Amino acid sequence: MSTRPPTLRENRRYVLTRVEPAGTVIDQKELYYTISDAVTSLWGDAMAAVIMAAVVAAEEGHVIVRCRRGSEKELAIALSTVTFCRNVRLALRIIAASGTIESLRERIRAGAQNAPEGTGPGEGIFNKTPCSVLYCNGQKLDVIEKGFKNTNRLFISRDDLELP
């Protein structure tokens, strides 16, 4: 099938989302199925066909999702109902929508430059439980409980963590 001329192509929009918690390994295909499931579940097959959601890029903790122009709002609502991706808890925080992928990539780069720097303390004690710091972003710390079982990921702040 030959490529359509630009004037006959469908107008698309791209939605930039940040994946939380930070450091989550994203499989683009799995995330596509998750988003597709969320869109279909919320809006039904007919509307999902209109939205035509697709994950076009997953890089640096961000995901760019494509949709048809005019259906960004519906896609955004569906994205806010995404809570799991293949048994991994996550949240997609919508940052921006644009007509080009490149402008969203610039946004990712700008965000990376403005991100607060800082390294975590490595380990500490939260609520009498020894924890290892997984991720640190300014005041925000993601820690994991030490031990053989019940090692849950906890979301705390720097002030919550006591240094050993």
Added chain:
Amino acid sequence: MKITDAAVFPYPCGDSSVRRMALEAETLGLDSLVAVDVPSGICEGIEIRSGVLLRDLPVKDVIARVRKNQDTGAVMIVNARDNGFNRAVLSLKGVHILRGIHAAEKTAFDHVTAKMAADCGVALDIDLSPLIFGRGIARQRAIHRYRDMLVFERRFEFPLTLSTGARSVLDMRATREITALCSLLGMDIPDVEKAFGGVGQVTSPPVPSVRVIP
């Protein structure tokens, strides 16, 4: 008006500390949180209001708990049950919010309870967690219940609050996302703004319509 999430459950109920939730709330555009079983305070510029959630208790125990917490300044939240229970709770002085209407039985909220809520100044909570986490019939039922409740709200004008019921920072949603989710219920932006200020409305002392000047 403060943009308030009317119910979050920090550690140990959830996996996030209240400070971290406050940091996240700041990023998401919220001004205050009602945190269940956490003391009041201000964290990172976000007002944390202590909340007491009463669930699965008979009316007698609810009365006792409300009386006990009346002077603490905590936001009293009661989980809805059957119609009789809801009517009894709505008439109690000191109850601020009735939540969980979506999970109560079909006849739990009718025009009489709506009128009582409006007269007693008790807010009805719209818990967005069934919309976020629910799929299929559970979400459809929740949307139907909330839409039904909003019909009464337009008629009787009782206060509304919005909550995410977040047990983790991952469950919290930005104001824009909450507004978008509320559009599924037929709420427009002024309705959502009003509901965001619902906690302040029910917890602040009522201004008398007639003031006596000595």
